Each structure stands twice: as structure tokens, then as C-alpha cells.
Amino acid sequence: KNNTMRLFFTSLATLLLLWCNAQQITPFPNRYQPQPGQLAVPAKLTISAAEKELAALIPVFARSAKDFYGITVKEKSKNGFVRIVRTKQISGAEAYKLTIGKNGVVIEGGSDQGCFYGLQSLLQLLNEAQPGGTLNCAVIEDQPRFGWRGVMLDESRHFFGKEQVKQILDLMALQKLNKFHWHLTDVPGWRIEIKQYPRLTTTGGIGNHTDPAAPARFYTQEEIAEIVEYARQRFIEVIPEIDMPGHATAAVKAYPEFNGGGSERYPDFTFNPGKEGTYSFLTNILREVTRLFPSDYIHIGGDEVHFGNEHWSALPEVQQLMNTQKLKNLVEVEHYFLHRMADSIQTIGKKVVGWDEVVTAGLPNSNTLVMWWRHDQKPLLNKAITQNYEVVLCPRIPLYFDFVQNKTHTHGRKWQGSYAPIEAVYDFPDNYFAGEISVTDPLVKGIQANVWSETIHTPERMQFMLYPRLSALAEAAWTESHAKNRERFFEQMNSMLKLYQQKGINFFDYRNPDSPETFGPEK
Numbered sequence: 001k002n003n004t005m006r007l008f009f010t011s012l013a014t015l016l017l018l019w020c021n022a023q024q025i026t027p028f029p030n031r032y033q034p035q036p037g038q039l040a041v042p043a044k045l046t047i048s049a050a051e052k053e054l055a056a057l058i059p060v061f062a063r064s065a066k067d068f069y070g071i072t073v074k075e076k077s078k079n080g081f082v083r084i085v086r087t088k089q090i091s092g093a094e095a096y097k098l099t100i101g102k103n104g105v106v107i108e109g110g111s112d113q114g115c116f117y118g119l120q121s122l123l124q125l126l127n128e129a130q131p132g133g134t135l136n137c138a139v140i141e142d143q144p145r146f147g148w149r150g151v152m153l154d155e156s157r158h159f160f161g162k163e164q165v166k167q168i169l170d171l172m173a174l175q176k177l178n179k180f181h182w183h184l185t186d187v188p189g190w191r192i193e194i195k196q197y198p199r200l201t202t203t204g205g206i207g208n209h210t211d212p213a214a215p216a217r218f219y220t221q222e223e224i225a226e227i228v229e230y231a232r233q234r235f236i237e238v239i240p241e242i243d244m245p246g247h248a249t250a251a252v253k254a255y256p257e258f259n260g261g262g263s264e265r266y267p268d269f270t271f272n273p274g275k276e277g278t279y280s281f282l283t284n285i286l287r288e289v290t291r292l293f294p295s296d297y298i299h300i301g302g303d304e305v306h307f308g309n310e311h312w313s314a315l316p317e318v319q320q321l322m323n324t325q326k327l328k329n330l331v332e333v334e335h336y337f338l339h340r341m342a343d344s345i346q347t348i349g350k351k352v353v354g355w356d357e358v359v360t361a362g363l364p365n366s367n368t369l370v371m372w373w374r375h376d377q378k379p380l381l382n383k384a385i386t387q388n389y390e391v392v393l394c395p396r397i398p399l400y401f402d403f404v405q406n407k408t409h410t411h412g413r414k415w416q417g418s419y420a421p422i423e424a425v426y427d428f429p430d431n432y433f434a435g436e437i438s439v440t441d442p443l444v445k446g447i448q449a450n451v452w453s454e455t456i457h458t459p460e461r462m463q464f465m466l467y468p469r470l471s472a473l474a475e476a477a478w479t480e481s482h483a484k485n486r487e488r489f490f491e492q493m494n495s496m497l498k499l500y501q502q503k504g505i506n507f508f509d510y511r512n513p514d515s516p517e518t519f520g521p522e523k
């Protein structure tokens with residue numbers, strides 16, 4: 001009996017140990033099979049790629065290994081300790097298989113991207129093992145739950161700059177997030193250089209949400225290209241957003257001839273939909289934007305036009321447009337505008353992304369991706385899906401990261417007392433819709449967190465709001481619901497939080513919720 005007991009407890013301990021290994025990977029893999037035995041990690045870590053194109057993955061991997069965990073990796077022409085192989089046997093576009101065998105590590109993927117994700121899992125395992133340590137033998141077969149795993153950053157309200165963006169891209173890639181939606185234009189500032197219209201940045205770039213006179217901050221086209229390339233090497237697609245016809249204040253400050261006016265609360269909020277010149281101005285801008293971003297998509301916003309389009313009815317050219325196009329009211333004018341711009345984007349050869357207002361506008365479903373953000377309007381999401389739109393879920397609660405994450409936090413948004421704690425991010429979208437909407441519908445492309453920055457003044461504050469909720473988002477987007485487990489996730493987080501700490505990131509430590517909310521030096 002004693003022997004049986006001993007056997008039972010040693011087996012249990014071994015199992016726990018093996019389990020611990022996978023617990024270092026965020027997002028948690030969908031299939032993890034422990035194997036008997038261990039693999040010694042050599043002090044001099046080497047890596048080789050079976051094909052030339054795959055070799056491009058190695059410098060990026062070596063850099064992350066060094067930057068994140070201080071591990072040195074050397075490339076070898078063949079028979080490295082880690083071998084990367086592309087194989088047709090793995091079919092998912094982003095799938096990989098990671099085998100830790102007695103003689104080394106093999107990463108197989110059906111695509112370069114799959115291989116890249118295998119490397120990210122390995123990286124997190126190596127962090128605990130370190131060269132000179134051991135890895136538990138295992139086979140991981142993994143692929144994402146959702147194809148769209150996104151983060152949006154608003155740099156109009158406050159500008160954070162290139163180094164902050166690259167750090168976000170680094171941590172997104174490590175956690176297998178693959179879409180960076182860049183909100184580059186809005187009321188306080190225009191942040192992307194457009195050569196044909198230089199005043200967009202020299203004038204439109206001046207100011208931010210806190211200080212309307214702050215010196216112009218924006219990205220040159222060279223810097224944009226650098227960031228897009230940095231993202232590409234990490235399998236992150238960058239989707240630019242040029243918000244229209246509302247949220248246009250910075251642009252019409254620079255080019256008043258296209259000003260459609262606003263309301264008392266939101267003056268100079270819109271582009272003028274009654275002037276032909278507005279459409280060519282915006283189309284010329286989008287043509288330049290297209291040359292900078294290889295993504296299939298351009299985001300044209302389309303949100304909250306009613307906040308500030310009252311003045312349209314006072315414009316003779318809008319009256320004339322309503323007569324010639326037989327538009328009955330300002331909502332129809334708004335929809336006319338959106339259809340015109342969607343046509344332009346189709347001509348340019350791109351697809352449209354818009355906030356969920358574009359469903360009501362009736363943009364063509366074959367060329368439009370909808371971002372559902374109004375969490376209090378579930379029927380609208382239902383309508384989008386019923387009408388065959390592809391959708392990305394980014395409801396304010398819990399995926400707007402300018403919402404506070406703890407009830408004691410005061411500086412940030414709440415919605416009728418609700419906010420966005422890390423647990424709610426982690427649980428999304430499971431049980432969120434209570435059967436009203438099926439998130440396994442192929443039209444549901446994925447999920448995205450949006451970092452709006454009206455209340456985020458500094459890089460430190462941005463980090464505080466983004467981390468570690470970013471990790472919960474990553475697991476919610478990657479890991480199938482049956483493989484999700486909150487308790488295990490919080491165990492995993494200890495490893496990730498150690499990394500955030502080492503990188504000097506000002507994350508919110510939910511383990512110590514009474515720790516003060518931090519803002520950075522400028523607050």
C-alpha cells in the first residue's frame with residue numbers, strides 16, 4: 001500500500017512539474033503533451049533553419065532572446081540545438097509544432113509565421129531553463145483561436161513616439177498578437193506626414209488633448225516605414241486609421257477650405273461633405289497612406305459623426321448635395337460621404353475598416369470589416385453578422401484600455417460604474433453574449449483592445465493601462481475556451497511580470513491592488 005501511495009505521489013509531482021513547464025507560455029498553447037525525459041540546454045545555444053527564407057527569423061529571435069532574457073543565440077548553417085523547419089504537414093496559416101526531444105528542439109510550421117510563433121513559445125520556456133539548465137520533453141501543437149488579435153493605439157490625443165511603439169510591437173509579438181491598429185488622426189492632432197499636404201503635420205500636428213499649444217509631434221514617412229518594417233519582421237500587420245468625416249478638427253485647422261464645421265461642444269469637428277474638393281483631398285491622402293502600409297486595409301473611422309455635424313445644415317453646398325442626391329437628412333449625408341470614400345478605397349485596391357457606424361451606413365459587406373465597439377448595442381453586432389459583415393470585437397467593456405482596471409482607480413473611464421479589470425479581459429468573449437451571438441461564426445475575425453489616450457498623458461501611464469492586460473488579451477485571442485484557465489493564467493503571469501519588471505515597464509501590479517495608480521512625471 002505504501003508503495004502504491006509513493007508511486008501515486010511521485011507521479012503527481014512529476015505531472016505538476018511537467019505542467020509547470022507549459023505554464024511559462026503566454027498565451028497558453030492549445031495542445032501540450034508532456035513526454036518522458038529532459039533535455040539539457042547547452043551553454044552555447046545554436047539555431048539553424050532548413051530553408052533560406054526561414055533564416056530571416058533568426059536575427060529577430062536572437063535579438064529578442066538577448067533583449068528579453070539576456071540569452072545569447074548563435075546561428076549555425078545546420079544541426080543547431082534548435083532547428084526550424086517548414087512543412088506542408090502543418091496546415092493552419094499560423095500553426096506550429098514545437099518538439100522538445102532528447103536530442104534537441106524542432107520547430108515546425110506550415111508558414112514562416114507559424115515558425116515564428118513556435119520560436120516565441122520556445123523563448124518563454126528558455127527564460128526559465130536558461131542555457132545550462134534543462135527543458136522537460138514535450139510536444140506542443142498550437143494554433144490561434146482567432147486570426148485577428150489586435151491592439152489599437154491612439155497617438156492623436158497624446159503622442160508616445162517610436163520607441164514606445166516598438167516596445168509595444170515587441171511585447172505583442174512575444175505574445176502572438178498580430179494586428180497593430182494605429183489611430184493617427186483625431187481632434188487634437190494629425191500625426192502622419194503627407195507630402196502633398198504638408199500643413200497637416202506642420203499645423204495639424206501642433207497640440208494634444210492636454211495642451212493645444214504643444215509643439216508639433218508626428219511621424220515622418222521615413223519613421224512610418226521603419227515601424228511598418230519592424231512590425232512586418234514580427235508578423236504584425238499595421239492598419240492605419242484616418243478618421244472621417246468626424247474627428248477631423250486637426251485636419252481642417254490645417255486646410256480650412258475642407259472644414260464642415262461642428263457643434264458647440266465639438267467645434268470644427270467634420271470634413272465638408274458638400275464639396276467635391278473634400279473627396280479628392282481625402283483620396284489623395286489615402287493614396288499616400290496606401291504606399292506606406294502594405295496592409296490590405298485602411299481604417300476610415302466613421303464614428304460619432306452626430307457629435308458635431310449640426311453645422312452641415314447651414315452650408316449651401318450641403319443643401320445643394322441633398323437636392324441633387326435626394327438626401328433627406330444629415331444622416332443620409334453622412335452615409336453618402338462614407339459610400340464615396342469606400343468607393344475610393346476600393347478603387348485604390350484596399351478594403352475598408354470602419355467603426356460599427358458603417359453597418360448603419362450600409363457599406364458593401366464584401367469590402368468592409370466592422371469594428372464593434374458599442375458594447376451597449378449588441379443588436380447592432382447581431383445585425384452586422386446577419387448582414388454578412390466580417391467583424392472584430394472590441395467592446396468598450398472590457399476591451400477599451402483607457403477604462404480603469406481596479407475599482408479604486410479614479411483616473412480613467414468607467415461606464416455606469418463598470419470598468420475593465422484584467423479578469424474580464426481574460427474571460428472575453430466566453431459567456432459575454434449569453435448565446436445571443438456565436439463567437440465561433442467565421443465572420444467573427446477576432447478581438448482587439450483599444451488604447452484611447454484622452455486620459456493617458458505619458459508613456460508611463462500608457463504602460464500602466466496596457467500591461468499586463470495585454471497578456472490577458474493575448475490569451476483570450478489565442479487560446480481556445482476549453483484550454484483557458486484563469487488560475488493557471490495568473491500563475492503564468494509571474495514569469496511575464498518578471499519580464500515587464502526587467503524591462504522597466506510601469507505595469508499595474510494587480511497582485512498588490514492597493515498600490516497607487518501611477519501617471520508618469522508630467523501628470
Ligand code: ACM
Binds near residue numbers: 303304355373
Ligand atoms: C470610438 O470609441 N469612438 C470608436
